[in-house]
Amino acid sequence: MSSLSTPASHAATPSNGEPLLVLLDPAAKQTDGESVRIAKDVLCGGADAKVAHPESPSELDRVLSHRGRRRPVVIGSDLALQRVLQALHRQRELGSDPVGLIPVGRAPELSAARALGVPAEPVQAARAVLTGVPRELDLLVDDGGGVVLGELRISGAGGRRGMGRMGGWRSLWAKLAAAEQATAMPSEGGEHTEARLRVEADGRLLADVHRPVRVVQISLPLGEGAMEIVVRAPGALVRGRATSVTVNGRGFAYEADGHPSGPVRSRTWTVHAGAWRLLLPPTG
Template identity: 50%
Template sequence: MSAPDQLLVVIDPVARRCDGESVRIAKDVLRGGAAAKVCLPDTPEEFARALARRGARRPVVIGDDRALVRAVGLLHRGGELGGEALSLVPVGPPETVRLAVSLGAPPGAVTAARAVLDGVERRLDLLVDDRGGVVVGGVRIPEGSPSPAPAAAPEDRFRPSGGGAPAPSVWGTCRSLVRTLVGPGCGRVPQMRGQRLRVEADGRLLADVDDPVEGVTVVSRDGTAEVVVRPRVAAPRWSAARTVTVSVPAGAGFRYRADAEPTGPVLSRTWTVRPAAWSLLVPAPAPAAEGG
């Protein structure tokens, strides 16, 4: 049996606890179509060792968004992310697999497992911060802020060099990706208003500490980092860049949410987009129907 038919299936412990039936179904489908070695790590350290010792086997993760981001981070730090496509079978309540589904992973155990066996690679961007952390979906500041309101983009918005997608498409993408960052209970976090942040996109100043903002979101799309700044008393500002830096004066720092993980406080953080840095196996498109 060739190497692509050999799988290392790493089952996150949270998935085993919350939906053992879906885990069992996914294992049966995978074992029916490939030589699958199954690992059942109980700790993050065991999860990391399983991936590191996979050899020629293709990595498959059964778990939620946190398991996906953990696997991407481990492969990135090991210098292996740009090689073989990563496969995911999303298992968990809908709010815990929003990111995976938004990236193209099917929500059903059978469909997702079949995509592992017969799917196609989807190349995806990645945000990497100045401490080596990875962001698959996006960043939101402050960590408990709501998604941006579905308003039209301002007329004086920044545009990426060479044109770029129409504003409604950009805003729709930003809203969709930001919604995937919302974890259970986020709605109970009080909204923080009027944060004094310095926001720079490729060195261009989008907001300064004397211009309080309600929030900032950063997502990767089509090889750029899209940043939306929502001032407290003005229309939102949008820009596209390769590098985005957010900082505050010396003091308590700011908190943010990267994918599902709250982080901080920090005084400064820089995110750089890595275009097409990794790939996820997704279902192959259905063949076009022949014309009559």
């Protein structure tokens, strides 16, 4: 981990004076090196900031566990933020400090950041870290230790559809952590358009294995403390609202905030209300 000094051209004066730990996702610099440079200039010019370049999940864990009172700031995609929150959850430090985010990545990789209200431009996003206010947000946490910021999708296409998006600019942290996210399952031959899943939400049965399911969609509305669930089957649409949902099947993959995981045979997601805080621009 190294400390960087920066020119004053982009500097902003922090309102809170809190020291920062800037976590740079290795994929971010490859995607948009100029935005990364600008974000680092603003952060290091406006606060006592140390910049770390963790290249594996274990290194990310180590850097976070030795941060002291520095606020974590992620430069990268939704997935990079997801991995940092996951690591903080493992360390039981999720609610200890607010987290900052400078979105860097392709547009589809930043949809959660947009939905959460994080500025898209690096200068504005960095200023929100320096002078913004923490906002409490809910989080979906699964029984395998993974987290979901906003949206979850289980498709009847099975493991092939979900695992087919592993390439491109996907975060190096995520590639190295793939084995930690799900119990490995062998893929079954052939393409599937429907899956036989049992979906139970707060004790209410939304789908059972005797009826094939085309898609299960789960969303986490801001500040409501519950998830919304939609199960689409041939000729049927079932909606539900719950704080916990369990899905069982022969082997299904899923997408958390647009990024693939699995396949697994069983997974439970639970809403953790107000579990973390994100630094956002002041309102009003």
